[in-house]
Amino acid sequence: MIVRIMGEGQVELADDHFTELNKLDDELLAEMESGDEAGFRRTLAALLDAVRRLGAPLPDDALEPSELILPAADATLAEVRDMLSDDGLIPG
Template sequence: MIVRIMGEGQVKLADSHFAELNKLDDELLEEMESGDGPGFRATLLALLDKVRELGTPLPDDALEPSELILPAPDATLDEVRDMLSDDGLIPG
């Protein structure tokens, strides 16, 4: 799956990594619902770091359609809330 981190670029991520990422996504959703700003920030950064760690960066000139778009590291709680689906940021 091709994943875009807003403001950074795209990475190719194997579907096998999504169970691990969904744990962080669930934690992020809980923190957003409870209004835990510091927890939200830490978990968002952990989620993006994990995507970078597990994914393979695509060249900057690649024009692959992104199947999943994640917020920038400095996104606010409200900006991330606007991006959420019923499953959180990551489907599944």
């Protein structure tokens, strides 16, 4: 799956990494619902770090369609809330 982190670029992630990413996504959703700003910041950073660590970066000139778009590390709670679906940032 091709994942874009806004403002950074794209990475390709194998499907078997999504179990780990979905756990972080669930934590992020819970922190957003409770208004836990510090937890939100910490978990968003952990989620983006995991995507960077587990994914293979695509070249900057690659024009692949992104199947998943994640917010930038400095996104606000309100900005991320606008990006959410019923499943969180990561479907599944």
